[in-house]
Amino acid sequence: MPELSPASIINSVERVPLCPPGLTLVPEYLSPSVESRLATYFREEASQHWIRLSNRRVILYGLHFVSNGSGHRCYTRVIPDLIRQLAEQLVADGYQNQVANHILVNEYRVGQGIMPHEDGPAFLPNAAIISLLSGTVLDFYSKELTARSKPVASVYLPPRSLCMITEEAYTSYLHGIAERNADEGVPRSDRISLTFRYTAQLPEATREAAANQAPQAEALSHSSKEKRILQFLQRRK
Numbered sequence: 001m002p003e004l005s006p007a008s009i010i011n012s013v014e015r016v017p018l019c020p021p022g023l024t025l026v027p028e029y030l031s032p033s034v035e036s037r038l039a040t041y042f043r044e045e046a047s048q049h050w051i052r053l054s055n056r057r058v059i060l061y062g063l064h065f066v067s068n069g070s071g072h073r074c075y076t077r078v079i080p081d082l083i084r085q086l087a088e089q090l091v092a093d094g095y096q097n098q099v100a101n102h103i104l105v106n107e108y109r110v111g112q113g114i115m116p117h118e119d120g121p122a123f124l125p126n127a128a129i130i131s132l133l134s135g136t137v138l139d140f141y142s143k144e145l146t147a148r149s150k151p152v153a154s155v156y157l158p159p160r161s162l163c164m165i166t167e168e169a170y171t172s173y174l175h176g177i178a179e180r181n182a183d184e185g186v187p188r189s190d191r192i193s194l195t196f197r198y199t200a201q202l203p204e205a206t207r208e209a210a211a212n213q214a215p216q217a218e219a220l221s222h223s224s225k226e227k228r229i230l231q232f233l234q235r236r237k
């Protein structure tokens, strides 16, 4: 896999602070060539790693949670160099304090979305979302969600943008993407997003054991571990 130099990753560093507080948009965070390199990676090299959910498909990299009552953590796929470089760049650019150890790749076909949810206390209150191939609207909701709740804020995430959800935007609101084909007349196309988060490290001994197991996770595309994660994600969304 070719190395990406920082200059090729970053096209612009303009930051637009938005509401709720802690929400920031960086348009054109990626250059078009990096966007297309990443999209090709997920659609071709990593095509067998997708896990299909009812309303989208996902690839899990790094440390993830399996719900077994005690919030058990396990390693899924080893984070590929290409993605790790992006995680490191987010720290180098000052968007995150820790290199993400939990990375979720989502792919939404036109018309698909994600239910309002909170990313939750398992992670540092800092989620970095990079959008590829299509824009979409991310809606924020109050935590008192009912079937009739309307978003309290909405932000358009253009392709190649970075969206930072931190502070109040992370802790006090839910976020989600409505299932529709267009946003304010702007048609959607299929979109891939990458969400970078950090969860507190495991104790050293456990971490080593987990790291040793990671190549095995790589080899087993539909291991029982992945099935449990899949069931967990389906319950959550």
Ligand SMILES: O=C(O)CCC(=O)C(=O)O
Binding pocket: 104, 106, 114, 119, 129, 138, 175, 193, 195
């Ligand atoms: O795809 C997106 O932009 C949102 C993803 C998200 O909210 C998540 O992964 O928790």
Ligand SMILES: [Fe+2]
Binding pocket: 117, 118, 119, 175
């Ligand atoms: Fe989220």
